[in-house]
Amino acid sequence: MGYSNASGDLSSEMEVDAFRRLFPLRFYERHLAELIRPDGRALGKARDTTIALGAVASADGSALAKIGLTTMLAAIKMEVMTPLKESPDEGCIVIEFHMPPICSPLVRPGRPAEAAPVVSKQLSDTILRHVKHFSVRSFSGMIDLKDLSLVSGKAAWMAYLDIYCLDADGSLFDVALLSAVAAFSHLQIPVVSMNDEGKLIVVSEENGEKDVVNKEKRKLRLNRIPFSLTCILHKKYILADPTAEEESIFETVVTVVLDTSDQLVSLYKPGGPALAFTSSVQDCIALTKQRLKELQTILDESISGMEVD
Amino acid sequence: MAGKAAPTPTTYSPSPTTQKTKPSFFKNHDADWVRPDGRGFHQCRPAFFRTGAVNAAAGSAYAEFGNTKVIVSVFGPRESKKAMMYSDIGRLNCNVSYATFATPVRGQGSDDEDFSSMLHKALEGAIILETFPKTTVDVFALVLESGGSDLPVVISCASVALADAGIMMYDLVASVSVSCLAKNLVIDPMLEEESYQDGSLMLTCMPSKYEVTQLTITGEWSAAKINEGMQLCLDACSKLANIMRSCLKEAASGSEE
Numbered sequence: 076m077g078y079s080n081a082s083g084d085l086s087s088e089m090e091v092d093a094f095r096r097l098f099p100l101r102f103y104e105r106h107l108a109e110l111i112r113p114d115g116r117a118l119g120k121a122r123d124t125t126i127a128l129g130a131v132a133s134a135d136g137s138a139l140a141k142i143g144l145t146t147m148l149a150a151i152k153m154e155v156m157t158p159l160k161e162s163p164d165e166g167c168i169v170i171e172f173h174m175p176p177i178c179s180p181l182v183r184p185g186r187p188a189e190a191a192p193v194v195s196k197q198l199s200d201t202i203l204r205h206v207k208h209f210s211v212r213s214f215s216g217m218i219d220l221k222d223l224s225l226v227s228g229k230a231a232w233m234a235y236l237d238i239y240c241l242d243a244d245g246s247l248f249d250v251a252l253l254s255a256v257a258a259f260s261h262l263q264i265p266v267v268s269m270n271d272e273g274k275l276i277v278v279s280e281e282n283g284e285k286d287v288v289n290k291e292k293r294k295l296r297l298n299r300i301p302f303s304l305t306c307i308l309h310k311k312y313i314l315a316d317p318t319a320e321e322e323s324i325f326e327t328v329v330t331v332v333l334d335t336s337d338q339l340v341s342l343y344k345p346g347g348p349a350l351a352f353t354s355s356v357q358d359c360i361a362l363t364k365q366r367l368k369e370l371q372t373i374l375d376e377s378i379s380g381m382e383v384d
Numbered sequence: 385m386a387g388k389a390a391p392t393p394t395t396y397s398p399s400p401t402t403q404k405t406k407p408s409f410f411k412n413h414d415a416d417w418v419r420p421d422g423r424g425f426h427q428c429r430p431a432f433f434r435t436g437a438v439n440a441a442a443g444s445a446y447a448e449f450g451n452t453k454v455i456v457s458v459f460g461p462r463e464s465k466k467a468m469m470y471s472d473i474g475r476l477n478c479n480v481s482y483a484t485f486a487t488p489v490r491g492q493g494s495d496d497e498d499f500s501s502m503l504h505k506a507l508e509g510a511i512i513l514e515t516f517p518k519t520t521v522d523v524f525a526l527v528l529e530s531g532g533s534d535l536p537v538v539i540s541c542a543s544v545a546l547a548d549a550g551i552m553m554y555d556l557v558a559s560v561s562v563s564c565l566a567k568n569l570v571i572d573p574m575l576e577e578e579s580y581q582d583g584s585l586m587l588t589c590m591p592s593k594y595e596v597t598q599l600t601i602t603g604e605w606s607a608a609k610i611n612e613g614m615q616l617c618l619d620a621c622s623k624l625a626n627i628m629r630s631c632l633k634e635a636a637s638g639s640e641e
Contacts, residue, residue, distance in 0.1 A: 131485055131528065132451060133487065148483075148528065152397070153398070154396060156395040156396075175483075176481075177456070177524045178440060184524065237483065241438060242440055244440060267398050
């Protein structure tokens with residue numbers, strides 16, 4: 076590239092960049108009129124998505140999920156608890172979502188990010204309530220808490236799921252849920268046996284198989300896995316999988332969670348200046364249905380990739 | 385939180401608790417023993433650095449030494465907190481935190497406050513604070529997995545992240561620690577070795593300037609041992625700085641293309 080040419084490019088680039096910063100809404104609306112987004116995506120298209128299983132060796136199950144630049148690391152640690160009296164055959168799942176200061180310039184140490192508790196609550200609602208609601212009647216949720224039981228009334232698994240946002244660039248909930256689901260499908264439950272004091276300890280290779288409590292239950296059965304898609308509503312346009320910039324310009328988002336049997340798990344529309352017509356909500360659900368198939372394929376591929384290794 | 389069921393019951397980790405007594409191979413002072421990962425006493429773990437781990441940050445780096453994995457993000461120079469007094473020179477603000485799953489037992493990360501101030505002191509001398517008056521540079525570290533020598537890895541990684549953010553420094557800062565196990569010095573100790581150590585020495589330096597920015601010694605050391613340990617660390621630091629520099633060069637040549 077010639078020198079004069081390069082400087083010419085630079086000046087025009089500067090103008091676009093300045094325009095983008097000064098009039099973000101107009102900048103976006105000009106793109107939307109052409110049915111394209113500044114990053115080259117079609118309106119209904121999500122960003123590239125990858126899943127890497129087993130990213131954390133010190134956890135029992137872990138996954139790194141990336142959608143575009145947004146990166147989440149989820150890890151599960153299994154601990155033993157005494158089950159509650161009212162549910163002696165059930166384990167427990169605790170979900171925490173963290174936004175450490177490394178992930179975004181808006182988060183400072185000691186001052187938790189505004190978004191973190193919201194996403195945390197949404198995740199608990201999606202994964203836990205999903206679990207509870209169904210397990211009362213019959214086993215048809217994502218995880219049957221009865222699968223976490225070890226010794227009835229004495230011991231059960233407590234699964235601590237911690238999700239860390241490593242890089243925040245929009246659609247935090249979608250990526251967090253994907254990493255959580257991937258971590259659960261990677262989870263390998265340790266083999267434990269009862270020791271003399273009545274505590275359960277991990278059976279290592281050398282001390283053989285004496286009184287192993289959970290020989291078969293090494294993997295959690297996952298039925299009806301939830302997947303989600305966040306969309307932005309702006310005038311007649313629907314933008315799937317927004318970036319942080321898009322989220323800050325258009326304030327109305329709709330998050331749809333569907334499970335693998337195509338049932339609606341939840342739908343969030345936390346306020347925002349734009350009102351949602353039933354037709355646009357239906358469009359969001361249709362987009363989520365498509366996205367669910369994509370995400371399921373990506374998850375299946377990462378799982379089968381692990382088995383080959 | 386509404387999502388949580390009742391009061392959470394107390395739990396314990398089923399993994400066998402770390403043995404209180406040293407394994408036999410550490411007891412025999414002169415006998416040949418091998419390190420848990422088969423390294424030589426004066427051999428460091430393979431070091432891996434990559435810049436640009438976090439896009440939202442001005443500069444960032446990921447470092448992996450064996451099982452020790454950390455991410456450091458650098459933000460700024462940006463406006464100092466309102467409460468801060470006027471300052472002719474820039475401010476450096478450091479924070480180190482542990483992911484809950486970083487340690488073998490959940491939520492037992494080391495003293496973050498302590499590490500934060502250690503990181504601050506290790507970097508302070510190397511950064512040209514005059515280049516960003518009235519503003520603050522934030523250095524935030526997250527330990528994803530603790531595998532021993534966490535603080536030295538955080539410090540070296542932070543220095544790469546600062547370079548990635550374009551913050552002016554006199555030199556890269558490299559940090560290495562040695563553990564004293566009975567009569568032997570082992571470099572770049574793992575978590576297991578650190579739990580048995582009789583003493584530890586951590587040295588942070590600017591290898592090209594041959595200047596030490598931080599030196600901490602804990603436990604019982606003889607003067608001769610200290611000399612030996614420092615020499616080991618200095619040699620390792622200069623090698624480590626070469627790896628750090630080549631990572632930065634690679635990133636720079638990659639972005640030019």
